[in-house]
Amino acid sequence: MARETAHDNERAIALLGLQPRDRVLDIGTGHGRSLSMIAASTAGVTATGIDSSDVMLAIATKRNKALIRQGRVHLQKASSDDLPFAAGSFDKAMAVHTLYFWQPAEPHLLSIARVLRPGGCFVLGFRPAEDKAVTEQFPASVYTFRTTNEVEALLVAAGFAIADRQRRDISGNSMVWLRATRT
Ligand SMILES: C[S@@+](CC[C@H](N)C(=O)[O-])C[C@H]1O[C@@H](n2cnc3c(N)ncnc32)[C@H](O)[C@@H]1O
Structure with a gap:
């Protein structure tokens, strides 16, 4: 999975516009490859990854051993x-x-808005529901796909302003990255 999603994460990290001393949170970090990419990209940045899966946390911990030390x-x-942060x-x-x-x-986006400082930036990368070839590939019992418009509306309702939207339009492999500012 780390290799499959590497480009999608690279693009999300680029959209963050990292600055020295930024405190960055990666939500659902999974294998944690993005954490080493964030730490490597800009001196002084700290990267915190959260995940609900013990298995994925063990993989991410192994991958980032030196950086954690x-x-x-x-x-x-x-x-x-x-999210267990102030x-x-x-x-x-x-x-x-x-x-x-x-x-x-909604509860997830509100929780993210709370732990971000006002003016902070949130990048959400996802496969959009408007790419029907994507939604057919995954079980609806596990995956909920939303249109770009639906996701933008959810972000605004949770206290974000949409600052940028980028797309990759390849049927079956479409991707949207939304950069939102915490108001
Ligand atoms: C498809 S993986 C994506 C991993 C990584 N972000 C990437 O782009 O390769 C989704 C990850 O989100 C985690 N996850 C799902 N729901 C979550 C939740 N509510 N809170 C924290 N982690 C969650 C899963 O355990 C999994 O590791």
Whole structure:
């Protein structure tokens, strides 16, 4: 999975516009490849990954062993609808290929808005429901796909302003990245 989604995560990280000393949260980090990419991209940045799966956390911990020892990467078990961090703990946050598991999505987006500082940036990367070839590939009992318009409306309702939207329109492999600012 780490290789499959590497480009999607690289693009999300580029959209974060990282600055030295940024505190970055990766929600549903899975294998944690994005955490080492974030830490490597900009000096002084700290990357925190959360995931609800013990198995994925073990993989992410192994992958980031040296960076964890250096205090540049942190990993924690948590669910995105109940993030165990104080309000305004992060400057930037991202979630790639995680939105499908949020049903309903509202508590997750509100929880992310809470832990971001005002003016902070959130990048959400997902396969959009308008690509019907995508929705047919995955079981509806597990995955919820939403249109780009639906996701934008959810973000605005949770206290974000849409700052940028990027797309990859390839039938069966479409992708949307939304960059939103915490108002
Ligand atoms: C499809 S993987 C994506 C991993 C990585 N972000 C990527 O782009 O390759 C989704 C990850 O989100 C995690 N996840 C799903 N729902 C979650 C939730 N509510 N809170 C935290 N993690 C969650 C899963 O355990 C899994 O590791």
